[in-house]
Amino acid sequence: MEIAENAALVVVDVQKGFEEADFWGPRNNPEADDNIAALIDVWQSTGRPVVFVRHDSSKPESPLRPGYEGNELKEYVERRRGKGAGPELFLTKTVNSAFLGTPDLGAWLREAGISQLVLAGIQTNMCVETTARMGGNLGYEVVVAYDATYTFDLEGPFGWRMSADEVARASAVSLHGGGFARVVTTQELVDAADA
Template sequence: MDIAENAALVVVDVQKGFDEAEFWGRRNNPGADDNIASLIDVWQASGRPVVFVRHDSVKPESPLRAGYEGNGFKAYVEKRRGKGAGAELFLTKTVNSAFYGTPDLDAWLKAQGVGQFVVAGIQTNMCVETTARMGGNLGYDVVVAYDATYTFDLAGPFGWRRTADEVGQASAVSLHGGGFARVVTTAEVVDAAK
């Protein structure tokens, strides 16, 4: 796998509110936070651009709502912001896709000459997947570091319920099999980026 010298890392919604297990339920990929941290470190050390995305939920009960402690980035992300040798963008959004955030992600990536980006963060099947899908639709070469993402058990229609593992795997299959992104491991990305 090739990772471009100017490939961006898009770190999606790695916020404290996702640690509120009583709200979200059971999650998967217990090593995701360590993997996200390692990707940020590699990107910053290599001078590649990093995008930090924060979800400002408009739902008053959400642990990600603006003004609530859970809205802030997790400590390991916050301490890495502003530390890289490359360009950095901070954007906020109120919907699933980082491409509908402020400032405009697509315009920023184009201004940086970026044609490829790697996505990591939370939740696999929500904001990570939607950002990856839109990136693919916009013509970017999108890579999803699957084990640097996680999600939660989910209930759907007809009484269907899926575990976090099942939901995450379905998202990965849809992205990869549908041609929106290449879904790989963090180790593969790190090895290719060094």
């Protein structure tokens, strides 16, 4: 796998509110936070661009609502902001896709001549997947670090329930099998970025 010298790491919604298990329910990928930190570190140490995304929920009961502590980026992410040798962008959004945030992610990427995106963050099947699908539709080469994402158990129509692992796998299969993104491991990305 080749990682471009200017490939952007997009760190999606790694916020304190996702620690509220009573609200979200059981999660998967317990190692995801360590893997997200490892990706930020290698991107910053190699001078590659990093995009930090924060979800500002408009739902008053959401742990991600502005003005509530859960809206803040997790401590290990906040500590790393501004520490890289490469370009950095911070954007906020109120919907699933980072391409529909402020400032405009697409405009920033075009101006910098970036065509490859690596996605990590929360939730696998929501904001990570939506950003990946949009990125693919817009012509970017999208790579998703599967084990640097996580999600939660989910209930859908007809009383169907899926565990967080099942939801994440379904998301990965749809993205990879559908040609929206290449789904890989953190280690593969670290090795490729360090090469």
